[in-house]
Amino acid sequence: MGVRFCKDGHVIQIIIENKEEVTMKKMKEQQKKREKTKNGRRVIAAKKIQAWWRGTLVRRTLLHAALSTWIIQSWWRLTKDRLLQKKRRAALSDYALRERAVVKLQSLVRMWRIHWRYCQVLNAIYVIQCHWQCHNCQTCALLRGHCVVTATHLQFHIEIINP
Known part of the structure; x- marks a missing residue:
């Protein structure tokens, strides 16, 4: 350790360190760096695990929402189909009644x-x-009738037969 003076009269202290102390400090710093990197790795690993878990929760929530949506859509389609069938039956029965x-x-x-x-x-x-x-000749002749019935008209043929 030594002391020097500058031109302006200021004191400059020069410290001479021991090599062992320097190496010890360096080793401690390296150890701190290692611990930091270990802790950093642990923090990074913890962050990855947390991100995975959050993603799992989000996917689970989205799956639940998708299933709920699918159930509601299925119910709505079924309800619409029932209403349509009900209208068709009503129209058919109305048509049959009119017919x-x-x-x-x-x-x-x-x-x-x-x-x-x-x-x-x-x-x-x-x-x-x-x-x-x-x-006067009612005893002399006979009446013979013939009837024809069709869908559109009715015909009678009457013949007078003289014996």
Whole structure:
């Protein structure tokens, strides 16, 4: 250890260190660096583990959300399908009801028209029979009738047969 003076009168202290002390300090510093690197490695490893765990939690949460979404979407599709089927059934039953009503109305109109024609022919037959009964030759001839019924009309053929 020595002391020197500068030009300005300031004191400069020069310290001469022992080589053993210097090597000991260097060794301690290296040891601290090693501990820091060990601690740093541990910190890095801990951070990696924490990041992995957070990622696992996030993936688990996302999976749960995706499954919940899938369940809700499935329920909604099923509900929409049920509503659509209900509307289709209602439309089909309404169509069938109208169709039955139309068929019934058509059959009633056909029945009325055929009945009306039948009544006309029957009245004509009554008129002919009445005139025939009043006629003098009622014992001389016979009346033979033939009836043809089709979907659109009713026909009667009356023949007078003389024996």
